[in-house]
Amino acid sequence: MLKMIRSEWIKIRRSVVWLLSGVSPIIALAIGTFGYRPKGGFPWEEMLSLLSALHAMLFLPLLAGVYAALLCRYEHAAGGWKQMLAMPVSRTQVYFAKFVILMLLLAVTQALLLIVLLIIGATHGIGSPIPWGTLFASFAGGWLACLPLAALQLFVSVAFQSFAAPLAVNVILTIPNVLVVNSERFGPYYPWAQPMLAMLPRTDYGFGAFHLSMETLAAVVLGSFCVFFAAGWAYFTNKPV
Amino acid sequence: MSNQAWILETRGLTKRLGGKNVVNEVNLAIGKGEIYGFLGPNGAGKTTTIRMLLGLAKPTKGSVHLFGRDIRKERIPILRKVGSLVEYPSYYGHLTAKENLEVVRRLLGVPRSRIDDVLSVVRLTKEADRAVKGYSLGMKQRLGIATALLGQPELLVLDEPTNGLDPAGIQEIRELIKSLPATQGVTILISSHLLSEVEQMATRVGIIDKGNLIYQDGIRMLRERAKSRIRFGVSEPEAAWRLLLSHGYEAAWDRHQLTVERADDRTVAAIVTQLVRQNHQVYRVEEETASLERIFLEMTGTEGSL
Structure with missing residues (x-):
């Protein structure tokens, strides 16, 4: 398994995915630098809501799809699946390694945004103690909430030869986020909305799906992740190449 | 096995x-x-x-x-x-x-x-x-x-x-x-x-x-399955063809060339002797080997490439 991930690492080490991981943090940097207006007693939490709104609603779900498509593109484009699967490795190892790398890229994206948040906080002179607990819960929660979406996008990207098709699907299904997050009934079950529900600080918002307890959200996320991942894994194991 | x-x-x-x-x-x-x-x-x-x-x-x-x-x-x-x-x-x-x-x-x-x-x-x-x-x-x-x-x-x-x-x-x-x-x-x-x-x-x-x-x-x-045949260049091929047939050789005449299928050295020598005795002028005796490619084409029944 480790050798598989080490092999995957060479493929992405000098790839364009790293440029993409910087897009959302750079935009957040601009928003945070020019858009921050201190209001009340929780400057860090306010900053977090400001920066993560666009990121979690739009960029994070989009990036999950783009990363998945890029990771599979190398294989679709020049017969990489065939070459890899004609080697002494199991299909399960290949699929798991792809998923691990996908989650790693999303983790890097989250880490970059957290760094941007801390930098902006410092430049605005926010002095009060940094609420590490809240920040960590938000970023790690947003990352974990990407699990079902990442599993779904990897499934779609493995299944389609085309690079554009899974991306188009992803974009079309990300846009309704704006509405879906406000729905108490559908929000938590919509994979594209889950990162935002998990990432935005609970204290500020009390409407729509944000009412839900973390426990409910975690259960839905975990459940749907298992279903999507198992489906993609089973598909890949039996796919003729 | x-x-x-x-x-x-x-x-x-x-x-x-x-x-x-x-x-x-x-x-x-x-x-x-x-x-x-x-x-x-x-x-x-x-x-x-x-x-x-x-x-x-x-x-x-x-x-x-x-x-x-x-x-x-x-x-x-x-x-x-x-x-x-x-x-x-x-x-x-x-x-x-x-x-x-x-x-x-x-x-x-x-x-x-x-x-x-x-x-x-x-x-x-x-x-x-x-x-x-x-x-x-x-x-x-x-x-x-x-x-x-x-x-x-x-x-x-x-x-x-x-x-x-x-x-x-x-x-x-x-x-x-x-x-x-x-x-x-x-x-x-x-x-x-x-x-x-x-x-x-x-x-x-x-x-x-x-x-x-x-x-x-x-x-x-x-x-070995590639059959070879011998082509004879003679002054009067049609007459020569009749002669060879009458002597029991597997000769063929297609109005352009006279050929004999699967002839070993001894057969070729005998044919040449016959022809010369009957006053045919023998210009050429050539071996024509069917290429492997042609055998494949015959086997697979496709044109051009295999």
């Missing part, structure tokens, strides 16, 4: 796609140290067969044994001893040749020095640090062969390794492949739709057409 004798053996291998057997009851048998030419027209089922040999696709029926083991049961230990290049070389364009090999090396767990070894076998050492997307097709093919050799395989499966190359590139790959059994000690299965391509290197050939294996034997047996 016991399956221990063969490096690769299939029994009744069948693949059904869209209601049609694209591979039908194929029994391949490849012995150690052979260069086995797997021939057939495009779409005859070569690549589908090779995919099943490597466990990339599942047979509808039949079995595949490599090194005496069943691919369905022991895929990973088998593939450890097999290097392959299926259809076209696989590569990651943004990586250099060395990095491409490193991707595979990490999976195989072979020592790092193997990368330099295989690069020198395919003579890419000088280009090893360039991104592969800038490579010519021939260089990509050579990198594909280097990748296949990386794990020091006992069996090398090369599917159409010269497809799309120019004549110089074809010649280069051919020389390379020919040298491999001696230098690397491998058994090779090489597929092609052109007989001329494997004719000079294969020790045995299998011919597949419309999913059926229609021939499998040594290339020498195939050559």
Whole structure:
């Protein structure tokens, strides 16, 4: 398994995915630098809501799809699946390694945004103690909430030869986020909305799906992740190449 | 025959796609140290067969044994001893040749020095640090062969390794492949739709057409099936033809040339004596060998390429 991930690492080490991981943090940097207006007693939490709104609603779900498509593109484009699967490795190892790398890229994206948040906080002179607990819960929660979406996008990207098709699907299904997050009934079950529900600080918002307890959200996320991942894994194991 | 004798053996291998057997009851048998030419027209089922040999696709029926083991049961230990290049070389364009090999090396767990070894076998050492997307097709093919050799395989499966190359590139790959059994000690299965391509290197050939294996034997047996005939250039061919027929020879006259089928040295000498006695002037006695290519065309009933 480790050798598989080490092999995957060479493929992405000098790839364009790293440029993409910087897009959302750079935009957040601009928003945070020019858009921050201190209001009340929780400057860090306010900053977090400001920066993560666009990121979690739009960029994070989009990036999950783009990363998945890029990771599979190398294989679709020049017969990489065939070459890899004609080697002494199991299909399960290949699929798991792809998923691990996908989650790693999303983790890097989250880490970059957290760094941007801390930098902006410092430049605005926010002095009060940094609420590490809240920040960590938000970023790690947003990352974990990407699990079902990442599993779904990897499934779609493995299944389609085309690079554009899974991306188009992803974009079309990300846009309704704006509405879906406000729905108490559908929000938590919509994979594209889950990162935002998990990432935005609970204290500020009390409407729509944000009412839900973390426990409910975690259960839905975990459940749907298992279903999507198992489906993609089973598909890949039996796919003729 | 016991399956221990063969490096690769299939029994009744069948693949059904869209209601049609694209591979039908194929029994391949490849012995150690052979260069086995797997021939057939495009779409005859070569690549589908090779995919099943490597466990990339599942047979509808039949079995595949490599090194005496069943691919369905022991895929990973088998593939450890097999290097392959299926259809076209696989590569990651943004990586250099060395990095491409490193991707595979990490999976195989072979020592790092193997990368330099295989690069020198395919003579890419000088280009090893360039991104592969800038490579010519021939260089990509050579990198594909280097990748296949990386794990020091006992069996090398090369599917159409010269497809799309120019004549110089074809010649280069051919020389390379020919040298491999001696230098690397491998058994090779090489597929092609052109007989001329494997004719000079294969020790045995299998011919597949419309999913059926229609021939499998040594290339020498195939050559013997290539019937030769003797063409006679004489002053009055039609009269000479009648004369030869009356003496019981298998002569043929098609208004252009006079030919005799399957004539050994003694028969030719006797015919010439007869002709000269009857005052025919004999200008030429030529042997005309039907090319292997023509035999293939007759076997597969296709025009142009196999």
